[in-house]
Amino acid sequence: MFIHQHKVQFYETDLMGIVHHANYLRFYEEARVAWAHFKGLLDYQQPSSASHFAVYETQVKHLKPTFFGDDLRIEVRGRTEGNRLIFQYRLTGRNQEVCSLAQTVHVPMGPDLKLLRLPVAIKVAMESESWTETWL
Amino acid sequence: MFIHQHKVQFYETDLMGIVHHANYLRFYEEARVAWAHFKGLLDYQQPSSASHFAVYETQVKHLKPTFFGDDLRIEVRGRTEGNRLIFQYRLTGRNQEVCSLAQTVHVPMGPDLKLLRLPVAIKVAMESESWTETWL
Amino acid sequence: MFIHQHKVQFYETDLMGIVHHANYLRFYEEARVAWAHFKGLLDYQQPSSASHFAVYETQVKHLKPTFFGDDLRIEVRGRTEGNRLIFQYRLTGRNQEVCSLAQTVHVPMGPDLKLLRLPVAIKVAMESESWTETWL
Amino acid sequence: MFIHQHKVQFYETDLMGIVHHANYLRFYEEARVAWAHFKGLLDYQQPSSASHFAVYETQVKHLKPTFFGDDLRIEVRGRTEGNRLIFQYRLTGRNQEVCSLAQTVHVPMGPDLKLLRLPVAIKVAMESESWTETWL
Numbered sequence: 413m414f415i416h417q418h419k420v421q422f423y424e425t426d427l428m429g430i431v432h433h434a435n436y437l438r439f440y441e442e443a444r445v446a447w448a449h450f451k452g453l454l455d456y457q458q459p460s461s462a463s464h465f466a467v468y469e470t471q472v473k474h475l476k477p478t479f480f481g482d483d484l485r486i487e488v489r490g491r492t493e494g495n496r497l498i499f500q501y502r503l504t505g506r507n508q509e510v511c512s513l514a515q516t517v518h519v520p521m522g523p524d525l526k527l528l529r530l531p532v533a534i535k536v537a538m539e540s541e542s543w544t545e546t547w548l
Numbered sequence: 549m550f551i552h553q554h555k556v557q558f559y560e561t562d563l564m565g566i567v568h569h570a571n572y573l574r575f576y577e578e579a580r581v582a583w584a585h586f587k588g589l590l591d592y593q594q595p596s597s598a599s600h601f602a603v604y605e606t607q608v609k610h611l612k613p614t615f616f617g618d619d620l621r622i623e624v625r626g627r628t629e630g631n632r633l634i635f636q637y638r639l640t641g642r643n644q645e646v647c648s649l650a651q652t653v654h655v656p657m658g659p660d661l662k663l664l665r666l667p668v669a670i671k672v673a674m675e676s677e678s679w680t681e682t683w684l
Numbered sequence: 685m686f687i688h689q690h691k692v693q694f695y696e697t698d699l700m701g702i703v704h705h706a707n708y709l710r711f712y713e714e715a716r717v718a719w720a721h722f723k724g725l726l727d728y729q730q731p732s733s734a735s736h737f738a739v740y741e742t743q744v745k746h747l748k749p750t751f752f753g754d755d756l757r758i759e760v761r762g763r764t765e766g767n768r769l770i771f772q773y774r775l776t777g778r779n780q781e782v783c784s785l786a787q788t789v790h791v792p793m794g795p796d797l798k799l800l801r802l803p804v805a806i807k808v809a810m811e812s813e814s815w816t817e818t819w820l
Numbered sequence: 821m822f823i824h825q826h827k828v829q830f831y832e833t834d835l836m837g838i839v840h841h842a843n844y845l846r847f848y849e850e851a852r853v854a855w856a857h858f859k860g861l862l863d864y865q866q867p868s869s870a871s872h873f874a875v876y877e878t879q880v881k882h883l884k885p886t887f888f889g890d891d892l893r894i895e896v897r898g899r900t901e902g903n904r905l906i907f908q909y910r911l912t913g914r915n916q917e918v919c920s921l922a923q924t925v926h927v928p929m930g931p932d933l934k935l936l937r938l939p940v941a942i943k944v945a946m947e948s949e950s951w952t953e954t955w956l
Contacts, residue, residue, distance in 0.1 A: 422853055423704050423846045427697035427752060430661070433603040434573040434695055438831045441570070445830055449889075456889025467569040471607045477661055480699060481857075481864025525566070525613055558717055559710045559842055561835035563888060568831050574695045581694055585753075592753025616835060617721075617728025702933070705875040706849070709842040739841040743879045749933055797838070797885055 413487050414450060416443035420482045430477035437470055440501045440514050443486040447499075451537045464528075465497060469517040473548060476511040478503075484511075492538045495519060495530050500547050513548045549623050550586060552579035556618045566613035573606060576637045576650050579622040583635075587673045600664075601633060605653040609684065612647040614639075620647075628674045631655060631666050636683050649684045685759050686722060688715035692754040702749035709742055712773045712786050715758040719771075723809045736800075737769060741789040745820060748783040750775075756783075764810045767791060767802050772819050785820045821895050822858060824851035828890045838885035845878055848909045848922050851894040855907075859945045872936075873905060877925040881956060884919040886911075892919075900946045903927060903938050908955050921956045 418439050426432040448454035478484060487502040497518040505511040520528040554575050562568040584590035614620060623638040633654040641647040656664040690711050698704040720726035750756060759774040769790040777783040792800040826847050834840040856862035886892060895910040905926040913919040928936040 421846070421850055422698060423706055423849055425699035426694060427699065427701045428600075428602075428661075429699045432695050433606065434570050434577070437570040437573065438829070441831055442829055456887075464564075466564075466613075467610055469607075469609050470569065471605075473605050474603055477602075479864075525564075557710065557714055558834060559713055559840050562830060563833040563835065563837045565835045570831055574693065577695055578693055592751075615728075700872075700874075700933075705878065706842050706845040709845060713842070736836075738836075738885075739882055741879075741881050742841065743877075745877050746875055749874075797836075 413489065414443075414447045416446045416486045416488060418442060418484045418486065420478055420480055420484060422480055425480050428477075430479060431482075433472070433474060436472050436474070436503070436512055436514065437516075439484060439486060439503065440470075440472075440499075440516060443488045443501060444490075444499055444516070447488045447490065453534060453537055464521050464523065465518040466521040466525075467516060468496065468519050470514065471516075471548065472512060472514040474512050476505060476509055478505040478511050482506055489541055489543060490538055491541055491543060492530060492535055495527075497530070497534065497538070500543070502547050515548050549625065550579075550583045552582045552622045552624060554578060554620045554622065556614055556616055556620060558616055561616050564613075566615060567618075569608070569610060572608050572610070572639070572648055572650065575620060575622060575639065576606075576608075576635075576652060579624045579637060580626075580635055580652070583624045583626065589670060589673055600657050600659065601654040602657040602661075603652060604632065604655045606650065607652075607684065608648060608650040610648050612641060612645055614641040614647050618642055625677055625679060626674055627677055627679060628666060628671055631663075633666070633670065633674070636679070638683050651684050685761065686715075686719045688718045688758045688760060690714060690756045690758065692750055692752055692756060694752055697752050700749075702751060703754075705744070705746060708744050708746070708775070708784055708786065709788075711756060711758060711775065712742075712744075712771075712788060715760045715773060716762075716771055716788070719760045719762065725806060725809055736793050736795065737790040738793040738797075739788060740768065740791045742786065743788075743820065744784060744786040746784050748777060748781055750777040750783050754778055761813055761815060762810055763813055763815060764802060764807055767799075769802070769806065769810070772815070774819050787820050821897065822851075822855045824854045824894045824896060826850060826892045826894065828886055828888055828892060830888055833888050836885075838887060839890075841880070841882060844880050844882070844911070844920055844922065845924075847892060847894060847911065848878075848880075848907075848924060851896045851909060852898075852907055852924070855896045855898065861942060861945055872929050872931065873926040874929040874933075875924060876904065876927050878922065879924075879956065880920060880922040882920050884913060884917055886913040886919050890914055897949050897951060898946055899949055899951060900938060900943055903935075905938070905942065905946070908951070910955050923956050 485504040501514040503512040637650040639648040775784040893912040909922040911920040
């Protein structure tokens with residue numbers, strides 16, 4: 413299981429004193445990008461490799477708030493479904509409590525913002541992942 | 549139907565040349581807050597009235613990208629379901645095309661971040677809303 | 685004097701209960717872009733016209749905090765200095781109090797991120813602006 | 821010299837394909853908070869210790885752009901001047917090039933947003949810092 417860590421920054425809080433909900437999509441993007449880099453599917457020098465997976469759908473559940481300075485731990489897993497990439501995430505905060513669960517769905521897209529076929533390298537990398545548990 | 553408008557800013561774009569997906573949750577928050585203010589349910593001088601509706605779940609679909617300078621038009625509607633507030637959103641971009649659909653679910657929360665009962669004023673305000681169509 | 689308005693959003697606050705300081709650079713960008721559009725110097729359909737003025741230097745003073753729901757009023761003025769564009773801003777919050785003053789310096793840049801000469805249309809548009817007062 | 825590292829995220833880029841300038845104030849806040857934590861001046865469990873240093877002034881120079889995936893290295897140093905805290909920052913990007921220089925000035929503030937005296941612990945911690953070089 414791939415795990416990404418994120419330390420909550422002051423600028424990620426809001427006037428409720430907790431992390432603002434829109435930031436979780438940023439944390440999940442961070443985790444997804446780190447996963448893709450780890451799998452050899454993303455070259456930072458060629459950012460088009462990352463940018464050209466358009467976000468088609470996101471779903472985020474907030475079970476507990478997270479706070480300034482928290483060391484978040486985000487588990488990531490991915491699979492393909494036809495032409496789509498599906499990622500699930502489990503975010504743990506203080507006291508090892510699960511604070512958020514999420515799923516994002518992506519489609520491959522050219523620089524002209526038109527849909528493409530899913531590259532074979534991605535399909536192969538995804539096949540090695542297995543989901544034996546339901547998170548969301 | 550309540551409609552909120554948002555002009556896409558330069559700082560809301562990313563290196564794909566389109567609006568970054570995390571910003572849509574900000575647009576929907578803007579629309580929800582404007583709706584609550586319009587309904588007399590939110591007093592900006594008492595921000596606790598807004599902050600104390602915690603976001604429990606968000607779901608966003610991206611059908612078309614949106615771009616720098618676009619004049620977005622966001623339709624909002626809300627209803628209650630037990631102790632929860634449910635909002636749906638339809639976001640239209642250039643050429644009157646629907647670019648994104650979303651739903652957010654909220655729970656009332658005290659300043660101590662503990663769950664509260666839904667205030668009656670909210671329930672009453674919500675009853676006047678009716679959904680005759682499915683967006684998401 | 686060109687004036688841009690911005691309503692403070694919930695997502696722009698931080699755990700001090702006030703607008704986070706990094707957002708002021710966003711407000712000033714909004715105002716600068718609106719100014720350039722008003723002057724006919726920026727076409728939203730050709731975002732390169734906006735993007736290709738790189739930010740070289742920013743300076744922001746914070747005199748008073750601003751809050752959720754505040755209707756900010758941002759005065760903008762610009763001038764050229766050799767190959768540079770210089771903008772100054774005065775931001776007023778509740779009770780007509782000046783809350784922030786700022787200056788940003790920009791240089792024209794090609795899509796290859798190399799410096800360009802300042803276009804004549806910009807120079808001409810700037811000449812009509814006059815600064816008879818010092819803000820910062 | 822204290823050094824903070826930040827990996828540039830996809831969501832920090834804009835349609836020029838580079839990091840948006842407002843994010844640098846976030847990077848510098850990250851570095852300042854990490855410095856204060858390292859010096860024993862900030863307890864994440866008591867976020868008021870961080871939040872109650874209000875930002876009075878910021879100045880940022882952009883010498884080179886930074887890009888998605890870059891491993892930024894931010895040097896931080898601080899000193900006091902009367903009741904104020906002054907920090908300077910030097911940000912290095914790819915190829916060990918200095919990409920940005922900055923200074924921020926802070927004032928101690930109570931939870932009621934009123935000015936306070938600078939705590940002695942801060943003054944003492946700052947005295948151990950020495951600036952023998954001018955960055956900005």
